[in-house]
Each structure stands twice: as structure tokens, then as C-alpha cells.
Amino acid sequence: MTPNDIDDFDDALSLDPGFADRFERDEARPPCKLYLISPPAIDAGFAEALAAAIDAAPIVAAFQLRLKGIDEHRIAELARPLQAVCASREVAFIVNDSIGLAKRLDADGVHLGQEDGDPREARQVLGPKAQIGVTCHDSRHLAMEAGEAGADYVAFGAFYETGTKPTKHRPEPSILGWWSTLFELPSVAIGGITPANAAPLIAAGADFLAVSGAVWNHAGGPAAAVREFAALKGMG
Numbered sequence: 568m569t570p571n572d573i574d575d576f577d578d579a580l581s582l583d584p585g586f587a588d589r590f591e592r593d594e595a596r597p598p599c600k601l602y603l604i605s606p607p608a609i610d611a612g613f614a615e616a617l618a619a620a621i622d623a624a625p626i627v628a629a630f631q632l633r634l635k636g637i638d639e640h641r642i643a644e645l646a647r648p649l650q651a652v653c654a655s656r657e658v659a660f661i662v663n664d665s666i667g668l669a670k671r672l673d674a675d676g677v678h679l680g681q682e683d684g685d686p687r688e689a690r691q692v693l694g695p696k697a698q699i700g701v702t703c704h705d706s707r708h709l710a711m712e713a714g715e716a717g718a719d720y721v722a723f724g725a726f727y728e729t730g731t732k733p734t735k736h737r738p739e740p741s742i743l744g745w746w747s748t749l750f751e752l753p754s755v756a757i758g759g760i761t762p763a764n765a766a767p768l769i770a771a772g773a774d775f776l777a778v779s780g781a782v783w784n785h786a787g788g789p790a791a792a793v794r795e796f797a798a799l800k801g802m803g
């Protein structure tokens with residue numbers, strides 16, 4: 568089976584859940600990396616957990632500070648030590664939702680939902696080196712729009728049930744294969760991803776797995792979770 572057969576991917580997967588383990592990810596594409604999303608609430612001690620997660624295996628490419636309903640001044644205070652942890656490990660530090668906060672913190676980038684602002688404005692404010700990500704739910708159209716608007720990655724989700732936030736959209740893994748066969752721009756898969764259910768997303772062509780709960784709530788701690796992700800075929 569080749570990526571050209573990607574439209575059959577979801578059918579094959581539903582008939583045979585072991586199919587993803589045998590499917591060959593497009594070898595021309597770099598291995599899939601982990602994109603850590605912060606827990607919804609953190610305290611000052613979180614820097615240690617973040618460092619442990621990143622140090623567990625060389626697969627963490629990015630960290631997103633996602634703190635909902637918290638005053639931006641407090642987020643800025645919490646961000647500083649986390650930014651230092653990321654910078655010393657060459658992990659991109661991405662701010663969720665706010666172009667202004669990303670600018671204020673001199674973050675490596677910003678993640679924008681469909682209601683969070685325009686990627687073109689983010690580019691103007693943050694400059695050419697900023698990593699700008701856009702939520703595209705289950706929509707090929709939104710992803711192409713984001714690409715045209717200058718996004719650095721497109722995020723599809725939620726692939727699975729998640730307790731981290733209410734979600735309305737449920738893409739099939741094949742959207743990742745469709746995207747990767749047509750476009751160079753990286754894709755991010757998000758939503759309820761765990762080491763146990765990630766295989767189809769990696770096989771289909773996700774460039775990054777964005778994960779929160781499965782890392783921070785892992786019974787063995789965040790480092791154990793990252794090691795489990797690192798052991799999956801196609802991660803690296």
C-alpha cells in the first residue's frame with residue numbers, strides 16, 4: 568500500500584485495526600515529532616515536569632502554553648521559566664490564542680484557532696521567523712486557506728475523545744495522508760492522542776502529534792509517557 572491509496576486508509580483501518588502498524592509512512596517525510604500542549608492549569612512547579620518530559624526522549628519539537636481563562640499578566644509570569652526550559656533544549660515555545668502575548672513574550676510562535684485572529688496579522692506582528700499554527704478541525708478547505716495565509720503548520724482534530732476540552736469535529740486519519748501527499752507544509756494531529764491510539768495518525772502522515780492529557784496525566788509520569796510515544800514506529 569502506498570500513500571496514493573490513502574483514501575482507502577480509513578476503510579482498511581476500520582476492518583483491521585492492526586493495519587496502521589503495517590502501513591509504511593512515506594519515507595521521504597521526516598519522522599513524526601511530539602508537540603506538547605500544557606495542562607489547562609499549571610503552577611510554578613510545572614517547569615520541572617516539562618523539563619523531565621522533554622529530556623525523556625529526543626522527540627519533543629514544540630511546547631504550547633495553553634492556559635484558558637487566566638489573566639495575561641499571570642500567564643506571562645508563568646511563561647518565563649517554561650520559556651527558559653524550552654530555549655535551553657531547542658524546543659519551540661508557542662503561545663496559544665494571543666498574538667499580543669506571543670509578541671510580549673518574544674515566543675517562537677503562536678497557535679491560532681479559527682476565532683483567534685488572522686495568520687497574516689500574526690506574521691506582520693511576529694515577523695518572518697515566527698511559527699504560526701492554525702486550527703483546521705476536519706476541514707481540507709480551512710487547511711488550504713491557512714496555508715495560503717502563510718501558516719507554518721495546519722492542525723487537524725480532534726481525532727479521538729478528549730477530556731481536555733469539548734470538541735465538535737472528528738476527522739479521519741486519512742486527512743493527514745491527503746494533506747501530506749499534496750503539500751509540504753507540516754500537519755499536526757490533536758485530540759485525545761495516546762501512545763495506544765497514535766499509530767494510525769503517524770502512519771497516515773502526521774508530522775506532529777499534539778498531546779496534553781496523555782503526557783501530563785500518565786500514571787508513570789510525563790517522562791514515561793514521552794518514552795512510550797518515542798517507541799512508536801515512525802516517531803523519531
Ligand SMILES: Cc1ncc(COP(=O)(O)OP(=O)(O)O)c(N)n1
Pocket residue numbers: 602631633663664678679680681682683700701702722723724732755757777
Ligand atoms: C496544535 C493545536 N491545535 C489545535 C488547537 C486548538 O485551538 P483552538 O481551536 O483555538 O482551541 P483552544 O486551544 O484555544 O481551546 C491548539 N490549541 N493547538
Ligand SMILES: Cc1nc(C(=O)O)sc1CCOP(=O)(O)O
Pocket residue numbers: 604702704723724725726728729730731732734757758759760777778779780781
Ligand atoms: C487543545 C485541543 N484542541 C483540539 C482540537 O480538536 O482542535 S483537541 C485539544 C485537546 C488536546 O488535549 P489532549 O491531548 O488532552 O486531548
Ligand SMILES: [Mg+2]
Pocket residue numbers: 663664678679680683
Ligand atoms: Mg484558541
